Amino acid sequence: MGRPPTRAKEYRDGFYIEVRNKGSQTGIKIIRKTEEEMILAIREYEKTKEVIILGESKNGKWIKHEA
Numbered sequence: 673m674g675r676p677p678t679r680a681k682e683y684r685d686g687f688y689i690e691v692r693n694k695g696s697q698t699g700i701k702i703i704r705k706t707e708e709e710m711i712l713a714i715r716e717y718e719k720t721k722e723v724i725i726l727g728e729s730k731n732g733k734w735i736k737h738e739a
Contacts, residue, residue, distance in 0.1 A: 689713060690724040
């Protein structure tokens with residue numbers, strides 16, 4: 673066992689979603705390069721999992737999109 677990291681994780685550029693089992697508190701983050709790929713992944717996973725859209729990361733910063 674090592675020491676836990678002290679710096680925050682830097683996210684790569686792309687669109688992020690979190691996929692969880694239904695009723696679970698934790699999940700995994702999935703990255704896609706384009707918004708269209710993200711939407712296809714959401715459609716695939718939402719059949720059996722709970723999907724949360726986290727948003728887009730660019731240059732290590734989260735970008736807010738107006739809906």
